[in-house]
Amino acid sequence: MTERWRRGVFLAGAAVLAAFLLWGLAGLPGFGRYPGPYGDIINRVAVAQTNATGVVSAVNFSYRGFDTVGEEFILFTAAAGVATVLRHLRGEDKISTRQEALDRVAPPASDALRAAALAFTGPAILLGWFLATHAQTSPSGGFQGGVLLTTGFVLVYLAGQVLLFRRVSPEDLADIAGAVGAGGFAAVGVTALFLGQPLLSNFLPLGSTPGAVSSSGTIALISFLVGIEVGAAFLLIIGELVDQALLLREGRA
Amino acid sequence: MSFLPFVVVAWVLVAGLYGIVTSRHLVHQIICLIVVQSSTYVLLLAVGYRTGAVAPYFYDVPVHTPAVDPVVQALALTDVVVEAAVTALLLAFAVQAHKRFGTLDPHELVQIKG
Amino acid sequence: MTGLLAVTTPWTVPAGVMGVLQAVLLVLAAAGATAVVLTRSPVRQVLVLSAYGLLLALLFLVFQAPDVSLSELAVGTVALPALLLLTLARVRRREK
Numbered sequence: 444m445t446e447r448w449r450r451g452v453f454l455a456g457a458a459v460l461a462a463f464l465l466w467g468l469a470g471l472p473g474f475g476r477y478p479g480p481y482g483d484i485i486n487r488v489a490v491a492q493t494n495a496t497g498v499v500s501a502v503n504f505s506y507r508g509f510d511t512v513g514e515e516f517i518l519f520t521a522a523a524g525v526a527t528v529l530r531h532l533r534g535e536d537k538i539s540t541r542q543e544a545l546d547r548v549a550p551p552a553s554d555a556l557r558a559a560a561l562a563f564t565g566p567a568i569l570l571g572w573f574l575a576t577h578a579q580t581s582p583s584g585g586f587q588g589g590v591l592l593t594t595g596f597v598l599v600y601l602a603g604q605v606l607l608f609r610r611v612s613p614e615d616l617a618d619i620a621g622a623v624g625a626g627g628f629a630a631v632g633v634t635a636l637f638l639g640q641p642l643l644s645n646f647l648p649l650g651s652t653p654g655a656v657s658s659s660g661t662i663a664l665i666s667f668l669v670g671i672e673v674g675a676a677f678l679l680i681i682g683e684l685v686d687q688a689l690l691l692r693e694g695r696a
Numbered sequence: 697m698s699f700l701p702f703v704v705v706a707w708v709l710v711a712g713l714y715g716i717v718t719s720r721h722l723v724h725q726i727i728c729l730i731v732v733q734s735s736t737y738v739l740l741l742a743v744g745y746r747t748g749a750v751a752p753y754f755y756d757v758p759v760h761t762p763a764v765d766p767v768v769q770a771l772a773l774t775d776v777v778v779e780a781a782v783t784a785l786l787l788a789f790a791v792q793a794h795k796r797f798g799t800l801d802p803h804e805l806v807q808i809k810g
Numbered sequence: 811m812t813g814l815l816a817v818t819t820p821w822t823v824p825a826g827v828m829g830v831l832q833a834v835l836l837v838l839a840a841a842g843a844t845a846v847v848l849t850r851s852p853v854r855q856v857l858v859l860s861a862y863g864l865l866l867a868l869l870f871l872v873f874q875a876p877d878v879s880l881s882e883l884a885v886g887t888v889a890l891p892a893l894l895l896l897t898l899a900r901v902r903r904r905e906k
Contacts, residue, residue, distance in 0.1 A: 498752040514774040
Protein backbone atom coordinates (compact mmCIF):
# COMPACT_ATOMS: atom_id res chain seq x y z
CA MET A 444 0.00 0.00 0.00
CA THR A 445 1.67 3.17 -1.09
CA GLU A 446 1.97 6.35 0.88
CA ARG A 447 -0.95 8.11 -0.77
CA TRP A 448 -3.31 5.20 -0.32
CA ARG A 449 -2.32 4.87 3.31
CA ARG A 450 -2.90 8.55 3.88
CA GLY A 451 -6.29 8.47 2.12
CA VAL A 452 -7.54 5.48 4.08
CA PHE A 453 -6.40 7.06 7.30
CA LEU A 454 -8.13 10.35 6.58
CA ALA A 455 -11.38 8.56 5.82
CA GLY A 456 -11.17 6.61 9.05
CA ALA A 457 -10.17 9.69 11.01
CA ALA A 458 -13.16 11.61 9.68
CA VAL A 459 -15.49 8.87 10.92
CA LEU A 460 -13.68 8.79 14.28
CA ALA A 461 -13.91 12.55 14.68
CA ALA A 462 -17.59 12.53 13.76
CA PHE A 463 -18.41 9.90 16.36
CA LEU A 464 -16.24 11.63 18.95
CA LEU A 465 -17.95 14.97 18.44
CA TRP A 466 -21.36 13.32 18.49
CA GLY A 467 -20.52 11.73 21.82
CA LEU A 468 -19.06 14.93 23.26
CA ALA A 469 -22.17 16.83 22.23
CA GLY A 470 -24.09 14.75 24.75
CA LEU A 471 -22.11 16.26 27.61
CA PRO A 472 -23.66 19.13 29.58
CA GLY A 473 -21.68 21.75 27.66
CA PHE A 474 -18.54 23.59 28.55
CA GLY A 475 -18.85 25.61 31.74
CA ARG A 476 -22.01 23.98 33.03
CA TYR A 477 -20.67 21.43 35.43
CA PRO A 478 -23.64 19.57 36.93
CA GLY A 479 -22.17 16.63 38.77
CA PRO A 480 -22.58 16.26 42.52
CA TYR A 481 -19.19 14.84 43.47
CA GLY A 482 -17.08 17.87 42.83
CA ASP A 483 -19.35 20.09 44.89
CA ILE A 484 -19.59 17.61 47.73
CA ILE A 485 -15.83 17.21 47.98
CA ASN A 486 -15.28 20.95 47.81
CA ARG A 487 -17.66 21.42 50.69
CA VAL A 488 -16.42 18.74 53.06
CA ALA A 489 -12.73 18.36 52.26
CA VAL A 490 -11.40 21.24 54.32
CA ALA A 491 -13.41 20.23 57.36
CA GLN A 492 -12.59 16.55 57.10
CA THR A 493 -8.89 16.66 56.30
CA ASN A 494 -7.79 20.14 57.35
CA ALA A 495 -6.16 20.54 53.97
CA THR A 496 -6.97 23.64 51.95
CA GLY A 497 -5.60 22.19 48.74
CA VAL A 498 -8.56 20.05 47.75
CA VAL A 499 -6.89 18.53 44.68
CA SER A 500 -4.08 17.13 46.80
CA ALA A 501 -6.56 15.93 49.41
CA VAL A 502 -8.38 14.07 46.64
CA ASN A 503 -5.12 12.68 45.30
CA PHE A 504 -3.65 11.44 48.55
CA SER A 505 -6.60 10.86 50.79
CA TYR A 506 -9.93 10.40 49.07
CA ARG A 507 -8.54 8.62 46.03
CA GLY A 508 -5.27 7.50 47.55
CA PHE A 509 -5.58 4.03 46.11
CA ASP A 510 -5.48 5.37 42.55
CA THR A 511 -2.38 7.36 43.41
CA VAL A 512 -0.63 4.28 44.76
CA GLY A 513 -1.34 2.58 41.46
CA GLU A 514 -0.02 5.50 39.44
CA GLU A 515 3.10 5.72 41.53
CA PHE A 516 3.80 2.07 41.00
CA ILE A 517 3.38 2.61 37.26
CA LEU A 518 6.12 5.21 37.52
CA PHE A 519 8.30 2.89 39.55
CA THR A 520 7.81 0.07 37.07
CA ALA A 521 8.52 2.33 34.13
CA ALA A 522 11.83 3.38 35.69
CA ALA A 523 12.69 -0.25 36.39
CA GLY A 524 11.68 -1.10 32.83
CA VAL A 525 13.97 1.54 31.38
CA ALA A 526 16.84 0.22 33.48
CA THR A 527 16.11 -3.31 32.30
CA VAL A 528 15.67 -2.52 28.62
CA LEU A 529 18.85 -0.46 28.54
CA ARG A 530 20.98 -2.89 30.51
CA HIS A 531 24.37 -3.71 29.11
CA LEU A 532 23.91 -6.56 26.74
CA ARG A 533 26.46 -9.22 26.11
CA GLY A 534 29.00 -7.91 23.66
CA GLU A 535 28.93 -4.26 24.62
CA ASP A 536 31.84 -2.98 26.54
CA LYS A 537 31.30 0.18 28.40
CA ILE A 538 34.13 2.61 28.52
CA SER A 539 34.37 4.11 31.93
CA THR A 540 32.49 7.33 32.26
CA ARG A 541 35.65 9.19 33.09
CA GLN A 542 37.45 8.06 29.96
CA GLU A 543 34.47 8.91 27.83
CA ALA A 544 34.15 12.33 29.36
CA LEU A 545 37.79 13.01 28.54
CA ASP A 546 37.35 11.82 24.98
CA ARG A 547 34.30 13.85 24.23
CA VAL A 548 34.58 16.01 21.16
CA ALA A 549 31.35 17.78 21.83
CA PRO A 550 31.65 21.56 22.05
CA PRO A 551 32.17 22.66 25.64
CA ALA A 552 29.25 24.26 27.37
CA SER A 553 29.18 27.99 26.84
CA ASP A 554 29.70 30.33 29.73
CA ALA A 555 26.14 31.56 29.58
CA LEU A 556 24.86 28.00 29.93
CA ARG A 557 27.13 27.27 32.86
CA ALA A 558 26.22 30.49 34.61
CA ALA A 559 22.51 29.85 34.15
CA ALA A 560 22.83 26.26 35.38
CA LEU A 561 24.82 27.42 38.39
CA ALA A 562 22.26 30.08 39.22
CA PHE A 563 19.23 27.84 38.85
CA THR A 564 20.31 24.55 40.41
CA GLY A 565 19.90 25.62 44.01
CA PRO A 566 16.54 27.37 43.54
CA ALA A 567 15.20 24.45 41.49
CA ILE A 568 15.97 21.93 44.20
CA LEU A 569 14.64 24.24 46.88
CA LEU A 570 11.45 24.91 44.95
CA GLY A 571 10.95 21.20 44.28
CA TRP A 572 11.37 20.44 47.96
CA PHE A 573 8.90 23.19 48.85
CA LEU A 574 6.33 21.91 46.39
CA ALA A 575 6.65 18.33 47.57
CA THR A 576 6.06 19.21 51.19
CA HIS A 577 3.24 21.73 50.84
CA ALA A 578 0.67 19.65 49.01
CA GLN A 579 -2.10 20.40 51.42
CA THR A 580 -1.85 24.16 51.35
CA SER A 581 -1.75 25.49 47.84
CA PRO A 582 -1.16 24.28 44.30
CA SER A 583 1.72 21.92 44.91
CA GLY A 584 2.21 18.28 45.52
CA GLY A 585 4.52 15.35 45.37
CA PHE A 586 4.39 14.75 41.64
CA GLN A 587 5.41 18.14 40.36
CA GLY A 588 7.82 18.64 43.26
CA GLY A 589 9.58 15.43 42.35
CA VAL A 590 9.98 16.43 38.71
CA LEU A 591 11.42 19.77 39.75
CA LEU A 592 13.89 18.01 42.05
CA THR A 593 15.11 16.00 39.10
CA THR A 594 15.41 19.15 37.04
CA GLY A 595 17.76 20.58 39.61
CA PHE A 596 20.09 17.63 39.21
CA VAL A 597 19.81 17.60 35.43
CA LEU A 598 20.97 21.21 35.36
CA VAL A 599 24.31 19.94 36.62
CA TYR A 600 24.53 17.67 33.61
CA LEU A 601 23.53 20.47 31.27
CA ALA A 602 26.36 22.61 32.52
CA GLY A 603 28.75 20.10 31.04
CA GLN A 604 29.73 18.48 34.31
CA VAL A 605 29.03 14.91 33.32
CA LEU A 606 31.29 13.38 35.94
CA LEU A 607 29.83 15.53 38.67
CA PHE A 608 26.36 14.51 37.54
CA ARG A 609 27.21 10.84 37.82
CA ARG A 610 28.77 11.40 41.20
CA VAL A 611 25.83 13.26 42.73
CA SER A 612 23.24 10.93 41.28
CA PRO A 613 24.70 7.45 41.49
CA GLU A 614 22.38 4.72 40.43
CA ASP A 615 22.37 3.00 43.79
CA LEU A 616 21.27 6.10 45.60
CA ALA A 617 18.48 6.78 43.11
CA ASP A 618 17.39 3.14 43.38
CA ILE A 619 17.26 3.29 47.16
CA ALA A 620 15.45 6.62 47.19
CA GLY A 621 12.85 5.35 44.74
CA ALA A 622 12.31 2.23 46.79
CA VAL A 623 11.99 4.25 49.98
CA GLY A 624 9.41 6.49 48.38
CA ALA A 625 7.28 3.77 46.87
CA GLY A 626 7.60 1.44 49.81
CA GLY A 627 6.93 4.24 52.24
CA PHE A 628 3.68 5.09 50.52
CA ALA A 629 2.56 1.48 50.69
CA ALA A 630 3.69 1.28 54.31
CA VAL A 631 1.63 4.31 55.28
CA GLY A 632 -1.40 2.72 53.67
CA VAL A 633 -0.88 -0.60 55.34
CA THR A 634 -0.29 1.01 58.74
CA ALA A 635 -3.82 2.27 58.56
CA LEU A 636 -4.89 -1.36 58.10
CA PHE A 637 -3.02 -2.39 61.22
CA LEU A 638 -4.83 0.29 63.17
CA GLY A 639 -8.15 -1.23 62.24
CA GLN A 640 -9.13 1.38 59.64
CA PRO A 641 -9.63 1.02 55.92
CA LEU A 642 -6.51 0.94 53.75
CA LEU A 643 -4.88 4.33 53.22
CA SER A 644 -7.20 6.19 55.54
CA ASN A 645 -5.96 9.30 57.25
CA PHE A 646 -4.92 8.07 60.67
CA LEU A 647 -2.50 10.71 61.88
CA PRO A 648 -3.97 13.37 64.14
CA LEU A 649 -5.29 16.38 62.25
CA GLY A 650 -3.95 19.69 63.46
CA SER A 651 -6.00 22.72 64.30
CA THR A 652 -5.23 25.13 61.48
CA PRO A 653 -6.46 24.24 58.02
CA GLY A 654 -3.64 24.40 55.55
CA ALA A 655 -0.69 24.34 57.91
CA VAL A 656 2.12 21.96 57.07
CA SER A 657 1.52 19.51 59.89
CA SER A 658 -2.22 19.77 59.96
CA SER A 659 -3.48 17.38 57.38
CA GLY A 660 -2.46 14.03 58.75
CA THR A 661 -1.05 11.58 56.28
CA ILE A 662 -1.49 13.86 53.26
CA ALA A 663 1.73 15.78 53.87
CA LEU A 664 3.64 12.62 54.63
CA ILE A 665 2.44 10.81 51.53
CA SER A 666 3.09 13.82 49.35
CA PHE A 667 6.66 14.02 50.63
CA LEU A 668 7.25 10.33 49.94
CA VAL A 669 5.75 10.64 46.48
CA GLY A 670 8.07 13.58 45.80
CA ILE A 671 11.11 11.51 46.71
CA GLU A 672 9.93 8.61 44.61
CA VAL A 673 9.11 10.63 41.51
CA GLY A 674 12.42 12.50 41.74
CA ALA A 675 14.38 9.28 42.09
CA ALA A 676 12.50 7.53 39.28
CA PHE A 677 13.10 10.34 36.81
CA LEU A 678 16.73 10.65 37.91
CA LEU A 679 17.18 6.96 37.26
CA ILE A 680 15.60 7.24 33.82
CA ILE A 681 17.72 10.21 32.84
CA GLY A 682 20.82 8.56 34.24
CA GLU A 683 20.18 5.49 32.10
CA LEU A 684 19.74 7.59 28.99
CA VAL A 685 22.88 9.61 29.75
CA ASP A 686 24.80 6.37 30.04
CA GLN A 687 23.40 5.33 26.70
CA ALA A 688 24.46 8.58 25.15
CA LEU A 689 27.96 7.93 26.42
CA LEU A 690 28.32 4.34 25.26
CA LEU A 691 30.80 4.30 22.47
CA ARG A 692 31.83 0.93 21.26
CA GLU A 693 29.82 -2.17 20.69
CA GLY A 694 31.44 -5.54 20.34
CA ARG A 695 30.17 -8.03 17.81
CA ALA A 696 27.19 -9.58 19.56
CA MET B 697 -17.81 28.94 22.53
CA SER B 698 -19.39 26.24 24.60
CA PHE B 699 -18.38 23.61 22.06
CA LEU B 700 -14.93 24.92 21.16
CA PRO B 701 -12.92 22.87 23.72
CA PHE B 702 -14.39 19.62 22.45
CA VAL B 703 -13.70 20.53 18.85
CA VAL B 704 -10.09 21.29 19.81
CA VAL B 705 -9.83 17.94 21.62
CA ALA B 706 -11.04 16.05 18.56
CA TRP B 707 -8.72 18.03 16.31
CA VAL B 708 -5.64 17.40 18.43
CA LEU B 709 -6.47 13.71 18.69
CA VAL B 710 -6.85 13.30 14.94
CA ALA B 711 -3.73 15.37 14.24
CA GLY B 712 -1.67 13.21 16.57
CA LEU B 713 -3.00 10.05 14.97
CA TYR B 714 -2.16 11.43 11.54
CA GLY B 715 1.38 12.04 12.70
CA ILE B 716 1.70 8.49 14.00
CA VAL B 717 0.37 6.93 10.82
CA THR B 718 2.47 8.93 8.38
CA SER B 719 5.69 8.97 10.35
CA ARG B 720 9.11 7.84 9.12
CA HIS B 721 11.02 8.10 12.38
CA LEU B 722 10.32 6.29 15.61
CA VAL B 723 11.03 9.30 17.83
CA HIS B 724 8.71 11.42 15.69
CA GLN B 725 6.01 8.81 16.31
CA ILE B 726 6.60 8.94 20.05
CA ILE B 727 6.27 12.71 20.07
CA CYS B 728 2.98 12.45 18.17
CA LEU B 729 1.84 10.01 20.84
CA ILE B 730 2.60 12.69 23.43
CA VAL B 731 0.36 15.08 21.48
CA VAL B 732 -2.47 12.52 21.50
CA GLN B 733 -2.10 12.14 25.26
CA SER B 734 -2.29 15.90 25.73
CA SER B 735 -5.72 15.96 24.13
CA THR B 736 -7.04 13.81 26.97
CA TYR B 737 -5.77 16.29 29.56
CA VAL B 738 -7.67 19.10 27.85
CA LEU B 739 -10.82 16.95 27.71
CA LEU B 740 -10.61 16.09 31.41
CA LEU B 741 -10.25 19.71 32.44
CA ALA B 742 -12.94 20.92 30.06
CA VAL B 743 -15.42 18.47 31.57
CA GLY B 744 -14.90 19.76 35.07
CA TYR B 745 -14.99 23.47 34.37
CA ARG B 746 -17.68 25.78 35.68
CA THR B 747 -18.01 29.32 34.37
CA GLY B 748 -17.06 32.01 36.85
CA ALA B 749 -15.75 29.56 39.45
CA VAL B 750 -12.38 29.62 41.18
CA ALA B 751 -9.70 26.98 41.49
CA PRO B 752 -10.45 24.46 44.28
CA TYR B 753 -7.97 25.89 46.77
CA PHE B 754 -9.54 27.44 49.82
CA TYR B 755 -6.49 29.02 51.36
CA ASP B 756 -7.61 32.56 50.71
CA VAL B 757 -11.24 32.28 49.63
CA PRO B 758 -14.10 31.15 51.89
CA VAL B 759 -14.96 27.49 51.80
CA HIS B 760 -18.35 27.73 50.12
CA THR B 761 -17.15 29.58 47.02
CA PRO B 762 -18.22 27.77 43.86
CA ALA B 763 -15.15 26.00 42.54
CA VAL B 764 -14.32 23.78 39.61
CA ASP B 765 -14.20 20.03 39.94
CA PRO B 766 -11.11 18.84 41.84
CA VAL B 767 -11.45 15.16 40.96
CA VAL B 768 -10.68 15.58 37.26
CA GLN B 769 -7.77 17.82 38.17
CA ALA B 770 -6.36 15.11 40.41
CA LEU B 771 -6.67 12.63 37.55
CA ALA B 772 -5.01 14.92 35.02
CA LEU B 773 -2.23 15.78 37.46
CA THR B 774 -1.03 12.25 38.01
CA ASP B 775 -1.62 11.49 34.34
CA VAL B 776 0.87 14.09 33.17
CA VAL B 777 3.75 12.77 35.24
CA VAL B 778 3.07 9.08 34.77
CA GLU B 779 2.75 9.30 31.01
CA ALA B 780 6.14 10.99 30.89
CA ALA B 781 7.62 7.92 32.55
CA VAL B 782 5.85 5.60 30.12
CA THR B 783 7.18 7.70 27.25
CA ALA B 784 10.65 7.15 28.68
CA LEU B 785 10.05 3.40 28.48
CA LEU B 786 9.03 3.75 24.83
CA LEU B 787 12.20 5.73 24.16
CA ALA B 788 14.26 2.97 25.74
CA PHE B 789 12.67 0.53 23.32
CA ALA B 790 13.49 2.84 20.44
CA VAL B 791 17.12 2.98 21.54
CA GLN B 792 17.34 -0.80 21.66
CA ALA B 793 15.66 -1.11 18.28
CA HIS B 794 18.22 1.23 16.81
CA LYS B 795 21.00 -0.75 18.42
CA ARG B 796 19.84 -4.01 16.91
CA PHE B 797 18.59 -2.98 13.52
CA GLY B 798 20.50 0.19 12.82
CA THR B 799 17.44 2.10 11.67
CA LEU B 800 14.58 3.99 13.22
CA ASP B 801 12.27 3.95 10.23
CA PRO B 802 9.08 2.11 11.15
CA HIS B 803 8.54 0.93 7.59
CA GLU B 804 11.92 -0.77 7.50
CA LEU B 805 11.66 -2.10 11.04
CA VAL B 806 8.56 -4.07 10.14
CA GLN B 807 10.32 -6.00 7.42
CA ILE B 808 13.32 -7.12 9.47
CA LYS B 809 12.86 -10.55 10.89
CA GLY B 810 14.84 -11.89 13.82
CA MET C 811 -21.56 37.87 32.30
CA THR C 812 -19.90 39.65 35.21
CA GLY C 813 -22.74 38.54 37.46
CA LEU C 814 -21.45 35.00 37.25
CA LEU C 815 -18.33 35.69 39.25
CA ALA C 816 -18.10 33.58 42.36
CA VAL C 817 -15.81 35.80 44.36
CA THR C 818 -14.01 39.08 43.71
CA THR C 819 -10.40 39.42 44.78
CA PRO C 820 -7.99 42.16 43.71
CA TRP C 821 -6.78 39.80 40.99
CA THR C 822 -10.11 38.73 39.55
CA VAL C 823 -10.49 38.85 35.82
CA PRO C 824 -13.99 39.59 34.46
CA ALA C 825 -15.69 36.46 33.19
CA GLY C 826 -15.93 37.79 29.64
CA VAL C 827 -12.18 38.33 29.45
CA MET C 828 -11.58 34.84 30.82
CA GLY C 829 -13.77 33.39 28.10
CA VAL C 830 -11.82 35.23 25.42
CA LEU C 831 -8.52 34.06 26.94
CA GLN C 832 -9.72 30.49 26.93
CA ALA C 833 -10.87 30.64 23.33
CA VAL C 834 -7.59 32.18 22.17
CA LEU C 835 -5.46 29.65 24.04
CA LEU C 836 -7.55 26.74 22.78
CA VAL C 837 -7.07 27.81 19.17
CA LEU C 838 -3.35 28.33 19.81
CA ALA C 839 -3.12 24.87 21.34
CA ALA C 840 -4.75 23.33 18.28
CA ALA C 841 -2.33 25.23 16.04
CA GLY C 842 0.58 24.17 18.24
CA ALA C 843 -0.39 20.52 18.07
CA THR C 844 -0.60 20.75 14.28
CA ALA C 845 2.85 22.35 14.22
CA VAL C 846 4.31 19.58 16.36
CA VAL C 847 2.89 16.90 14.12
CA LEU C 848 3.92 18.54 10.87
CA THR C 849 7.55 19.14 11.90
CA ARG C 850 9.44 16.23 10.42
CA SER C 851 12.91 16.60 11.88
CA PRO C 852 12.90 15.10 15.39
CA VAL C 853 15.31 17.61 16.89
CA ARG C 854 13.23 20.55 15.74
CA GLN C 855 10.11 18.75 16.82
CA VAL C 856 11.43 18.56 20.37
CA LEU C 857 11.75 22.33 20.52
CA VAL C 858 8.24 22.80 19.12
CA LEU C 859 7.01 20.29 21.70
CA SER C 860 8.59 22.35 24.43
CA ALA C 861 6.73 25.46 23.24
CA TYR C 862 3.52 23.41 22.98
CA GLY C 863 4.00 22.31 26.59
CA LEU C 864 4.23 25.93 27.64
CA LEU C 865 1.04 26.74 25.73
CA LEU C 866 -0.74 23.85 27.40
CA ALA C 867 0.43 25.02 30.82
CA LEU C 868 -1.10 28.44 30.14
CA LEU C 869 -4.30 26.79 28.93
CA PHE C 870 -4.58 24.72 32.09
CA LEU C 871 -4.05 27.87 34.11
CA VAL C 872 -7.03 29.66 32.56
CA PHE C 873 -9.07 26.50 33.11
CA GLN C 874 -8.56 27.18 36.85
CA ALA C 875 -6.22 24.23 37.32
CA PRO C 876 -2.93 25.57 38.72
CA ASP C 877 -1.73 22.16 39.92
CA VAL C 878 -2.06 20.55 36.52
CA SER C 879 -0.43 23.62 35.01
CA LEU C 880 2.59 23.20 37.29
CA SER C 881 2.87 19.54 36.38
CA GLU C 882 2.63 20.18 32.67
CA LEU C 883 5.16 22.97 32.92
CA ALA C 884 7.71 20.84 34.73
CA VAL C 885 7.18 17.77 32.60
CA GLY C 886 6.38 19.07 29.14
CA THR C 887 8.92 21.86 29.04
CA VAL C 888 11.88 20.24 30.77
CA ALA C 889 11.68 16.55 31.53
CA LEU C 890 10.22 15.28 28.26
CA PRO C 891 12.49 17.32 25.97
CA ALA C 892 15.49 16.24 28.06
CA LEU C 893 14.57 12.58 27.62
CA LEU C 894 13.93 13.02 23.91
CA LEU C 895 17.15 14.90 23.24
CA LEU C 896 19.18 12.32 25.14
CA THR C 897 17.64 9.59 23.03
CA LEU C 898 18.33 11.49 19.84
CA ALA C 899 21.93 12.02 20.91
CA ARG C 900 22.30 8.30 21.52
CA VAL C 901 20.84 7.45 18.14
CA ARG C 902 22.87 10.00 16.25
CA ARG C 903 26.06 8.84 17.84
CA ARG C 904 25.73 5.39 16.33
CA GLU C 905 25.29 6.79 12.86
CA LYS C 906 28.61 8.58 12.87
